[in-house]
Amino acid sequence: MTTLKPLTLHAHATGPNPFKVAILLEALNLPYTVKLWTFGDDSSGVKGARFLAINPNGRVPALEDPNTNITSWESMACLNYLLRVYDTSHRFSADPSAGQQGLIEIDQWVSFLVSTLGPMLGQCNWFRHYNAVQNDDAYKRYKAQAYRCFGVLEGQLKSHAGKWIVKGEGPSVVDFHFEPWMRQYEFAGLSLDEYPSVKAWLKRVQALPELVRAYEKVKAGEDM
Numbered sequence: 001m002t003t004l005k006p007l008t009l010h011a012h013a014t015g016p017n018p019f020k021v022a023i024l025l026e027a028l029n030l031p032y033t034v035k036l037w038t039f040g041d042d043s044s045g046v047k048g049a050r051f052l053a054i055n056p057n058g059r060v061p062a063l064e065d066p067n068t069n070i071t072s073w074e075s076m077a078c079l080n081y082l083l084r085v086y087d088t089s090h091r092f093s094a095d096p097s098a099g100q101q102g103l104i105e106i107d108q109w110v111s112f113l114v115s116t117l118g119p120m121l122g123q124c125n126w127f128r129h130y131n132a133v134q135n136d137d138a139y140k141r142y143k144a145q146a147y148r149c150f151g152v153l154e155g156q157l158k159s160h161a162g163k164w165i166v167k168g169e170g171p172s173v174v175d176f177h178f179e180p181w182m183r184q185y186e187f188a189g190l191s192l193d194e195y196p197s198v199k200a201w202l203k204r205v206q207a208l209p210e211l212v213r214a215y216e217k218v219k220a221g222e223d224m
Contacts, residue, residue: 006031010054010062012038012046013219016118016180017075018061022214023176024079028086034221044224051224076114079173092173105166109156109174117149118181124188139189146188150195153178157197163204171205179205 009025009032011018025032037060041047047058055062055073062073063081072081083093094102123142127135153165160167165174182202185192192199205211 004031005066006033007066008032008064009034009218009221010037010051010064011060011218011221012036013221015060016184017059019180019214019218020075020176021061021063021078021082022218023179023208023211024082024092024173026210026214026217027092027171027176028082030082030086032217034218036218036221036223038224075177076110079177083173092171092176106172106174109165110177112149112152113174113177113181117146117153117178120146120149121181121184121188121190124190125184128189129187143188143190146185146190150185150190150192150198154195154197157201163201165201171208175201175205176211179211 007025007030009018009021011022011034013036022032022034037051038045039047043050045051046055046060051062052058054064054071057073059073061075061078062071063078064071065081065085068085070081070085072078087093090096094106096102098105120142124139124146127139127142131138156165162168164171165178166172179202182198183206192202
């Protein structure tokens with residue numbers, strides 16, 4: 001890996017999704033640099049022409065790999081790309097020996113985060129902090145849905161009494177997908193008191209050295 005050219009992670013230091021990519025980059029011991037963008041439409045913003053040339057959706061993360069000349073965007077696509085190209089020993093992805101059950105186990109939990117749990121937490125954050133008009137009914141709805149998702153995650157962790165979301169000796173890409181969203185539970189006005197397995201998992205995954213390094217590196221990225 002030492003002969004690789006550094007990949008470029010396009011990010012900002014507040015939202016959860018860029019951190020997912022940084023965690024996997026760190027876990028795979030890949031060289032990378034971080035470029036931090038704003039939310040505006042000027043030359044340093046994700047809605048400006050410079051960034052839209054990288055990601056037409058105008059959102060971070062995006063990942064440029066000079067070793068393959070591949071650019072990816074959307075966090076799930078970025079992580080899947082890294083797994084296919086660089087996780088050849090399947091440390092963080094499903095081992096082929098696990099068959100279709102192993103593959104679907106990873107896919108379904110990542111899909112649950114991307115399609116359901118993450119958006120519910122995001123809406124809690126929006127209606128608690130950012131909506132121009134207070135809307136308690138909307139916040140109540142998304143809060144209930146977030147707690148329902150916490151219950152699903154609690155059940156999964158209890159089902160195999162393991163340390164990680166998908167049963168295994170070590171963390172998988174699933175844990176890397178979930179952590180940046182789950183760490184926002186207090187900001188969203190939520191509690192993990194009724195979800196002890198989730199609370200223990202979050203503490204465990206946040207202590208991973210690669211995760212600590214990822215947060216430090218993203219926050220110290222180069223402003224665009």
